[in-house]
Amino acid sequence: MEKNILVTKSSMPELNEYVEEIKDIWETHWLTNMGSKHQRLQSELKDYLNVQNIELLTNGHMALELSMQAMKLKGEVITTPFTFASTTHAIVRNGLTPVFCDINPTDFTIDTTKIEALITDKTTAIVPVHVYGNVCNVDEIEKIAKKHNLKVIYDAAHTFGVKYNDRGIGSYGDASCFSFHATKVFNTIEGGAVCFNNQEFGQEIYRLKNFGIKDQETVDGIGANAKMNEFCAAMGLCNLKHVDREIEKRQKVVNRYRYNLSKIDGIQLNPVQDNVISNYAYFPIIIDEDNFGVNRDVIFENLKQYHITARKYFYPITNTFDCYNGTYNADNTPIALDISKRVLTLPLYADLEISEVDRICNIIRSFKK
Ligand SMILES: Cc1ncc(COP(=O)(O)O)c(C=O)c1O
Secondary structure, three states, X not given: OOOOEXXXXXXXXXXXXXXXXXXXXXXXXXXXXXXXXXXXXXXXXXXXXXXXEEEEEOOHHHHHHHHHHHOOOOOEEEEOOOOOHHHHHHHHHOOOEEEEOOEOOOOOOEOHHHOHHHOOOOEEEEEOEOHHHOOOOHHHHHHHHHHHOOEEEEEOOOOOOOEEOOEEHHHOOOEEEEEOOOOOOOOOOOOEEEEEOOHHHHHHHHHHOEOOEEEOOEEOOOOOEOOOOHHHHHHHHHHHHHHHHHHHHHHHHHHHHHHHHOOOOOEEEOOOOOOEEOOXXXXXXXXXXXXXXXXXXXXXXXXXXXXXXXXXXXXXXXXXXXXXXXXXXXHHOHXXXXXXXXXXXXXXXXXXXXXXXXXXXXXXXXXXX
């Protein structure tokens, strides 16, 4: 039987390496609450990501939720629906109203030419998403935010290690929220972080991730529990040692996909962006049924017959979710809606063999009519 190929495979260190890293926990009995591994990982990530400040958290979602809470945002927040549930949920769970801006059809990030028309006297922030690791038009977003006095919180869940114009991507905006989930380029099993420049914001995040506790007798914030534990931090310390090599291996996989699929009528590839050092996080393709002959769903289903799991990522878009009961109109974001019906992300992980990439591409080619 042919090997099962899943859409991703989590990066893990050698078992011995992890065991070595966690051994001293049996001496200290310090399992969580900002222990030494948490502190070490925080400092190593600050350097690696090339950012001024960073706070570690339990996951990327809490990074988004607590960043919005820490900024005391009110009213409306401009964002895109072409993202994971987390981005929109974080806005709504903060009691804020998401106002959906469309994406551009080439790199799937927020279309900055459409932001200003959505700004009202209730708008307090923009939450753009560096989707698939593609960098948003950060320069234009900064200009708009300055002009209208808005905060910018980037959903940087997909952009671990990405650089734009030689600057760590986490250094843009008022805050950038990373995910270290098991499926991401760098993982701490579950985990996340927020990067920022303003120290007071950092103190607020620190407090909010620890129940709003200021000191032993003062609780002056309605916080959550979003502390990264020592076992997750230990996984991060191990994975960080290998992440450059993992990204190199991903690059080889992506290059091979490009080589195989770039000249096929009816398949649009993720762009290569100028001045961006990529992390090769995802490999989305957009299918144009008129030119390819069959649609995305047919490719998705047929790949399964070959034990290959691709993912309709992101489908459905968040402004169509059942939980929002028709509150939002996806026709206001027609490009996001259209792309969501045509996108397929192909299997991608560091250890995916080139021969497997070739096989996946040959199978996709064979579907063409
Ligand atoms: C775009 C995006 N935002 C936010 C998140 C939430 O991150 P986490 O799973 O670490 O909570 C994810 C992924 O999981 C994501 O893909």
